[in-house]
Amino acid sequence: MRNLWTLGSVIYAIVATIVTCTPVEHYDTLKSRQSSEGVVAGIAWRDENGNVPVRREVRDLKENYPDQWNLYLLGLAALEWSDQNDSLSYYSLAGIHGRPYRTWGNAPGLPHKLGTSGYCPHSNSLFLTWHRPYLALFEEELYKQVKYYADAAPPDQAGRYAAAANSFRMPYWDWARGENAGTVPDFFTTQMINVVHTNGFNETIWNPLYSFYFHPLTPSVFNDKARAHVCVDMQRAESTQWSRTNSTLRWPTSDAPDAVSNQAAMYKSYEQQRRGLHDHIDGAFRRNTMNEFANTVEEAHGWVHGVIGGGWDGTSAQGHMWPLEYSAFEPLFMLHHTNVDRLFAMYQSAHPDRYFSPENIGSNGNVFLEDGSTVDADTSLLPFRNPAGGFWTPNTIRDTRTFGYAYPETINSREQTGPSKSNIQFATLSNAQGINASIAQLYGVSTRSRLMITGPSAGLDTSATNFTDWNILASSSSPSTFVAQFSLAGDFSSDAVGDVGSWVRMMPSSHAPHSTPSIATTTRTSVQGKISLMSNLLDAISAGKLASWNAKDVVPFLTSALTWRVLDAQGKPLPSHTLRAFTFKVCSATATIPASLSAPIEYAEDDEHVRCYPDVTRGKAGGVA
Ligand SMILES: *[C@@H]1O[C@H](CO)[C@@H](O)[C@H](O)[C@H]1NC(C)=O
Ligand SMILES: *[C@@H]1O[C@H](CO)[C@@H](O)[C@H](O)[C@H]1NC(C)=O
Ligand SMILES: *[C@@H]1O[C@H](CO)[C@@H](O)[C@H](O)[C@H]1NC(C)=O
Ligand SMILES: *[C@@H]1O[C@H](CO)[C@@H](O)[C@H](O)[C@H]1NC(C)=O
Ligand SMILES: *[C@@H]1O[C@H](CO)[C@@H](O)[C@H](O)[C@H]1NC(C)=O
Ligand SMILES: [Cu+2]
DSSP, X not given: OHHHHHHHHHHHHHHHHHHHHSXXXXXXXXXXXXXXXXXXXXXXXXXXXXXXXXXXXXXXXXXXXXXXXXXXXXXXXXXXXXXXXXXXXXXXXXXXXXXXXXXXXXXXXXXXXXXXXXXXXXXXXXXXXXXHHHHHHHHHHHXXXXXXXXXXXXXXXXXXXXXXXXXXXXXXOOTTSGGGGOSSOGGGTOSEEEEEOTTSOEEEEXXXXXXXXXXXXXXXXXXXXXXXXXXXXXXXXXXXXXXXXXXXXXXXXXXXXXXXXXXXXXHHHHHHHHHXXXXXXXXXXXXXXXXXXXXXXXXXXXXXXXXXXXXXXXXXXXXXXXXXXXXXXXXXHHHHHHHHHHHHHHHHHHOTTOOOOOEEOTTOOOSSSOTTOEEOTTOOOTTOBOTTSSBOOTTTTOOGGGGTOBOTTTTTOTTOOOSOSOOGGXXXXXXXXXXXXXXXXXXXXXXXXXXXXHTGGGTOOTTSOEEEEEEEEEEEOOOSOEEEEEXXXXXXXXXXXXXXXXXXXXXXXXXXXXXXXXXXXXXXXXXXXXXXXXXXXXXXXXXXXXXXXXXXXXXXXXXXXXXXXXXXXXXXXXXXGGGGGEEEEXXXXXXXXXXXXXXXXXXXXXXXXXXXXXXXXXXXXXXXX
């Protein structure tokens, strides 16, 4: 008994030390405490037919709905400058996701995790569902600001702005449309932006999409190093930059306090990655279960965090968007995650019968999830309370209309039962043809059109309907953030880096307690990734470097051309001998092109039509032999 007691007090002392390392700001020091604390109700307004408005693509909002665009800029700027002590301020809402690791909305989570983790679930199946009420909460607060500006309009403009405000919903940035959707919008990257006030006056304001200013910055809650000094068990290769940087940065020039963003690096990174992102989302929509879809979308999502934040390839310091702990402070976070939520809603519309099955989360716990627990569609999504009582769950957030919004592609899709099918006002994209056609046209079409163009010159009879689809299948048991970059150009020092695309896993830094070499010895359950080679093989065929996409040509080509490297969260390449946590193989599958352009390409998944080629990967670090 005595030994047990002694052991118990030692454990208690260790836990107490860890908990007191980081100052925990408790919610009750914050303003706005009320009985409805932490309740996410969504936006109640509906049109005369009872339909919810849509969240629009941000470029569509700017070009075609200028009143809503101007209210958005004014409202977002006001929210960003709101009092950080208010629990519904931009700062407090962003702080729910990761740092400063404080409790929110009277939902403290697990007592022994207080002050060590945020609420955001990553690398587990709650990822998509947790962000839906999170975004809805942010949207509610943004909407209040938008209404405030509309209500202050001069009397002769009041009706116009009231209408714009009522149907305002926050925009998304569709980063998944590849070359078809152009570059990073320029209004993400300019410091100043023009806004037209409701009284008609023009003003150039600080662009709220450019960066968020901490006011004040509280170094004690953003200082990983200071914490590591107190907690001797946490020797981390982390920087103190977060406790010194007054505003959110992208691809910062250094980790010094006077660092500035390098927007051109974000711009270029997106140009390099957008085709791979497109292929990856195309692949996500082809997954057969919601859990697999969620996992594949989360990979592409992590990739966008890197495109915006930078710092993962060693060419810059880390920007706020890259580490999970700080990413929600970056103004583009909400635009990015709203697109993730939209992709989720589209998959739901295409497959209304599919939803989340129970999953063990392994080591991916957070402030409210114990490591090793099993989550399912009834797990509480802390800290977001349902007005009907208790917390929201994956089952209760299933329908976006619960929170008062839809997306252009889902507003009238077949599974939804809104009273009107003719609400053209909200339908910026035609969805009359159904959700599968929208998915095929937005995310499946580039491979197909390129096949049709390149096919004949590569000896493909375009009246034939079958072709061979090539992918890298990857798996990893790494518990830390990593970026696996794949290349056919072979030169990782050039601009061609990652020309095939990347496979990204974003993890909280607490998952790398002893820095990266421990990657090799961990035992957590593995994650799977699938990276399409199709676009690059088509390029190679066009360039005359590859005769056809048949195995007899592709296998020798990939054997000599395909290389990869894996970077840690700081952008340092991992030495080959530490890649034991990874496996990479190259496989092909038979795919069938349907006659109708609005029907998706069909990919065989069964063993009979899938073949793997160890020749391609043998002798390469992590490669299957
Ligand atoms: C916010 O709260 C802190 C700590 O309670 C206090 O020092 C600070 O003055 C408050 N700031 C504002 C703007 O109320
Ligand atoms: C405001 O500025 C825009 C862009 O510079 C211009 O097109 C518009 O006419 C201006 N409106 C007013 C009321 O000055
Ligand atoms: C950051 O803000 C603090 C006070 O808010 C100020 O003292 C400091 O000079 C600022 N640093 C930079 C680099 O602007
Ligand atoms: C979309 O297509 C899939 C097959 O690819 C089918 O199972 C599903 O029912 C379709 N969804 C709708 C809403 O038509
Ligand atoms: C195309 O592939 C499917 C299997 O995915 C197969 O059943 C069919 O016979 C193939 N058609 C041709 C023309 O090869
Ligand atoms: Cu995220």
